[in-house]
Amino acid sequence: MLNRAFPHAVAVFFAAAGCFAQTAQAADGDDRKFFQSVAGEWVGPGEIVAGKYKGTKFTCTFVGSTPAAKVGMTLDGDCRVGVFSQKMTARIEHKGGRNGYTGTFQDGAEGKGLDIISGNVVDDRKVVFAINRKQLNGAMLARLPDENTMNVTVSVRVDKQMVPVIGMNLRRVDSGAVGSIAQQ
Numbered sequence: 001m002l003n004r005a006f007p008h009a010v011a012v013f014f015a016a017a018g019c020f021a022q023t024a025q026a027a028d029g030d031d032r033k034f035f036q037s038v039a040g041e042w043v044g045p046g047e048i049v050a051g052k053y054k055g056t057k058f059t060c061t062f063v064g065s066t067p068a069a070k071v072g073m074t075l076d077g078d079c080r081v082g083v084f085s086q087k088m089t090a091r092i093e094h095k096g097g098r099n100g101y102t103g104t105f106q107d108g109a110e111g112k113g114l115d116i117i118s119g120n121v122v123d124d125r126k127v128v129f130a131i132n133r134k135q136l137n138g139a140m141l142a143r144l145p146d147e148n149t150m151n152v153t154v155s156v157r158v159d160k161q162m163v164p165v166i167g168m169n170l171r172r173v174d175s176g177a178v179g180s181i182a183q184q
Contacts, residue, residue, distance in 0.1 A: 046168035148172040
């Protein structure tokens with residue numbers, strides 16, 4: 001049972017984790033730099049902090065890349081809980097306009113994944129994305145305290161309140177921040 005539920009719980013997190021951007025007003029410049037700064041190899045633990053599977057701990061490994069011709073990101077990797085491992089893929093792309101980011105986790109909400117339906121930057125180190133799957137609506141908050149750390153919280157709407165359900169702390173494991181190299 002846990003093996004089937006785990007991918008859906010991590011789907012909420014991963015859709016968010018792979019989706020970092022800045023405001024659509026500067027998508028061609030600042031957004032591209034931001035995506036480049038989170039591209040690379042990341043590893044870290046996470047935990048389901050609410051709901052039926054509260055207390056479930058997992059570890060994810062991701063490789064992020066940015067497309068040359070578009071503003072966006074692809075994150076590929078896997079997440080593991082115990083002996084179970086699940087392949088994870090997320091794609092996000094700027095489609096234009098304010099909050100103009102869209103994307104999918106796995107095969108999107110039409111399949112067994114999630115849709116990223118909009119996104120907005122809170123400041124230069126924090127972003128919020130709206131996520132959706134059928135009647136599940138939620139948000140992902142990602143914070144970059146420094147160039148080698150990502151903290152992610154995924155919340156879902158329960159009645160009229162947002163409830164945190166997944167927390168994750170990722171550390172960069174490649175040799176250096178891509179963004180710091182790209183700026184030189």
